Amino acid sequence: MARNVVVTGGGTGIGYEVARRFAEAGEQVVIVGRRRAVLERAATDLGANVTPLVCDLADPDAVEDALAGLPEQVDVLVNNAGSRETVIGAGPHAVLARWRGDFERNVLTVVMLTESIRDRLTQGTGRVVTVSSIAALRGAGSYGAAKASLHAWNHFLAAQLGPSGITANIVAPGTVAGTEFFGPRLDDAEVSRRASRTLLGRIGETGEVAAAVYFLASPEAGFITGEILHCNGGELLGR
Ligand SMILES: NC(=O)c1ccc[n+]([C@@H]2O[C@H](COP(=O)([O-])OP(=O)(O)OC[C@H]3O[C@@H](n4cnc5c(N)ncnc54)[C@H](OP(=O)(O)O)[C@@H]3O)[C@@H](O)[C@H]2O)c1
Numbered sequence: 001m002a003r004n005v006v007v008t009g010g011g012t013g014i015g016y017e018v019a020r021r022f023a024e025a026g027e028q029v030v031i032v033g034r035r036r037a038v039l040e041r042a043a044t045d046l047g048a049n050v051t052p053l054v055c056d057l058a059d060p061d062a063v064e065d066a067l068a069g070l071p072e073q074v075d076v077l078v079n080n081a082g083s084r085e086t087v088i089g090a091g092p093h094a095v096l097a098r099w100r101g102d103f104e105r106n107v108l109t110v111v112m113l114t115e116s117i118r119d120r121l122t123q124g125t126g127r128v129v130t131v132s133s134i135a136a137l138r139g140a141g142s143y144g145a146a147k148a149s150l151h152a153w154n155h156f157l158a159a160q161l162g163p164s165g166i167t168a169n170i171v172a173p174g175t176v177a178g179t180e181f182f183g184p185r186l187d188d189a190e191v192s193r194r195a196s197r198t199l200l201g202r203i204g205e206t207g208e209v210a211a212a213v214y215f216l217a218s219p220e221a222g223f224i225t226g227e228i229l230h231c232n233g234g235e236l237l238g239r
Helices: 013-024 036-046 060-069 092-120 141-164 188-195 206-216
Strands: 004-008 028-033 050-054 076-079 127-131 167-173 228-231
Touching: 004 013, 004 092, 013 028, 013 036, 013 076, 013 206, 028 036, 036 050, 050 060, 060 092, 076 092, 092 127, 092 141, 127 141, 127 206, 141 167, 167 206, 206 228
Parallel strands: 004 028, 004 076, 028 050, 076 127, 127 167, 167 228
Antiparallel strands: none
16 A cells, blocks of 8 residues: 655755655655745656645744645655755854754754654554754754754654654765755865765765665664664765
């Protein structure tokens, strides 16, 4: 039977590839994001079993409103939506905006949705996969700190869901091309610089991260929980 899958940030980049993998496997997929046009285009491209749902996951009112558009039973939740706050500056207002922004965009987006639909996760086989970042291990200021807090939270979540047979895992990508994440900052020179930090001599592709997510969401991955799967070309060893 087709599983019900929710992919946040499924309109672009890594999330789009994740949604594509599930859709091609015949699953029912809801993709969540803030931009209606982007989601509708992605859903049209991906096929009839993909449904767009507009929601700013950092806004509790929007999350509450979106609950009616989500499946009553969720087999797989992929918490992929996130972004890096671009406010710069050293004064307290800029620091607060940057830290609060990164926390809201990368942590609250994940936690508010997951906690809100926790009771809908399928007993015995449910899967939660959350996308963090190599930045959680190597710094990157407020963004890295926000992603690192997902690692701590995921362990707590896995402990809570474990008795119900539901797993909760993290995929932590290194630099990945073909997304909107970096915008124009990821030029050729920056790609070369980042590629040279990996053991493979290249940056990653969206499909490679999607494959890691897809595996952790599979029935075969039922004995893996509370784990962090690093997908970074050997740039940094996992811990
Ligand atoms: N690309 C990389 O090198 C890299 C490396 C490590 C980790 N990551 C992580 O991978 C994940 C996916 O990023 P990506 O690289 O694929 O970039 P992306 O193309 O910018 O994808 C992010 C997606 O999240 C959605 N989103 C952002 N904030 C949201 C919110 N408040 N509510 C609902 N949807 C929201 C965006 O859609 P809307 O703008 O329409 O809302 C977009 O579709 C992120 O968590 C990112 O931190 C990326």
